[in-house]
Amino acid sequence: MSDPERPLDPDLLKGYAFRVFGTMQGAVTAALIHLGDRLGLYLALAESGPVDSEALATRTGLNERWVREWLHNQGAAGLVEAQDDGRFWLSPEGRAVLADEDHPAFGAGMFDQLPDLMGVLPKLAESFRTGLGLPYDALGVEGARGVERGFAPWYKTFLVPTLIPAVEGAADRLRAGGRVADVGCGAGIALIELARAFPEADLHGYDISRHALARAEANRKEAGAANVTFHHAEEDPLPDDGSVDLALTFDCLHDMTHPDRVMHAIRGALAADGAWVIADIKAQPTYGENVEKNPMAAMMYGFSVLTCMSSALSEPGGAGLGTLGFHADLARDMTRAAGFTRFQRLPVDHPVNAFYEVRP
Numbered sequence: 001m002s003d004p005e006r007p008l009d010p011d012l013l014k015g016y017a018f019r020v021f022g023t024m025q026g027a028v029t030a031a032l033i034h035l036g037d038r039l040g041l042y043l044a045l046a047e048s049g050p051v052d053s054e055a056l057a058t059r060t061g062l063n064e065r066w067v068r069e070w071l072h073n074q075g076a077a078g079l080v081e082a083q084d085d086g087r088f089w090l091s092p093e094g095r096a097v098l099a100d101e102d103h104p105a106f107g108a109g110m111f112d113q114l115p116d117l118m119g120v121l122p123k124l125a126e127s128f129r130t131g132l133g134l135p136y137d138a139l140g141v142e143g144a145r146g147v148e149r150g151f152a153p154w155y156k157t158f159l160v161p162t163l164i165p166a167v168e169g170a171a172d173r174l175r176a177g178g179r180v181a182d183v184g185c186g187a188g189i190a191l192i193e194l195a196r197a198f199p200e201a202d203l204h205g206y207d208i209s210r211h212a213l214a215r216a217e218a219n220r221k222e223a224g225a226a227n228v229t230f231h232h233a234e235e236d237p238l239p240d241d242g243s244v245d246l247a248l249t250f251d252c253l254h255d256m257t258h259p260d261r262v263m264h265a266i267r268g269a270l271a272a273d274g275a276w277v278i279a280d281i282k283a284q285p286t287y288g289e290n291v292e293k294n295p296m297a298a299m300m301y302g303f304s305v306l307t308c309m310s311s312a313l314s315e316p317g318g319a320g321l322g323t324l325g326f327h328a329d330l331a332r333d334m335t336r337a338a339g340f341t342r343f344q345r346l347p348v349d350h351p352v353n354a355f356y357e358v359r360p
């Protein structure tokens with residue numbers, strides 16, 4: 001197996017081809033998950049209980065033949081349950097992951113951005129030649145919406161009850177009108193959750209994506225959150241006056257062209273007794289460890305090329321850390337280089353992210 005000179009093995013060939021087309025099966029099923037989410041098919045299945053394609057088509061106002069083929073794909077992929085009488089239904093787990101937008105395990109939102117992710121492939125082919133990637137805004141409004149819906153379930157369920165209490169003194173500071181800076185805030189969901197729980201706090205979001213900032217402002221208005229302000233991070237940067245009590249960077253440092261500069265800016269913004277919470281992917285220092293410890297490593301490296309590393313290389317000289325590039329040792333070293341002296345991992349459970357508390 002490990003001999004690079006060995007001749008082709010017909011049995012291994014079959015297994016290899018099966019693996020290759022397994023990725024194609026995943027890709028086309030992902031496309032059909034996107035359609036199921038977009039067309040309300042999962043919601044309808046969650047509400048209806050066992051239905052045949054005719055009933056599901058009627059319920060959703062769609063064409064029966066198309067719905068039937070969609071159900072056959074979803075059943076064959078093990079995502080919906082199929083009965084012998086031709087009816088299909090969504091299991092409780094299926095409802096949580098694909099239909100219940102408020103469940104912490106909800107994942108269908110991630111598939112929102114699929115067409116835009118695939119749409120940039122021709123441009124990314126050029127990136128492989130030039131070395132220059134694409135910023136988040138290249139993924140359009142739907143790209144920003146996909147990130148928003150992908151990350152929102154965790155913020156809605158765990159940010160206020162679990163993460164904030166894990167940071168010593170944070171809740172008291174927020175109740176006392178403390179200032180928060182969420183850098184790389186995306187569509188602002190984390191800040192809006194904080195605004196609901198801490199109406200006295202002074203909450204600020206910073207991002208460079210105009211699509212994300214537009215979504216953030218729309219979300220802010222809809223939530224009626226008067227104590228949240230969003231800023232374009234380049235035009236209206238972080239204050240350099242030690243006025244921030246709590247800084248947040250959630251799933252974004254590895255996407256940044258110059259995370260070192262952003263860390264220095266956070267150091268300048270943060271009060272001497274303030275805290276900075278980093279959420280970033282549970283990455284390992286080496287490729288081998290990432291593959292060994294992360295069953296989704298191939299997906300992560302794929303996302304890196306399509307979004308994270310691409311964004312982190314979207315300016316000449318970009319750091320290009322990428323999805324699995326910001327491991328704990330690097331986080332510790334980089335925060336120390338930016339002038340922070342204390343670094344600890346927080347005991348917060350998350351399937352994908354690690355949480356670090358950093359202090360001056």
Ligand SMILES: C[S@@+](CC[C@H](N)C(=O)[O-])C[C@H]1O[C@@H](n2cnc3c(N)ncnc32)[C@H](O)[C@@H]1O
Nearest residue numbers: 136151184185186207208209212233250252256
């Ligand atoms: C994966 S998204 C995460 C967004 C948000 N924190 C969330 O969890 O939903 C990464 C975000 O980092 C933003 N970003 C990248 N470079 C940035 C920079 N230099 N300053 C501020 N935001 C940046 C991107 O525009 C994008 O919105």
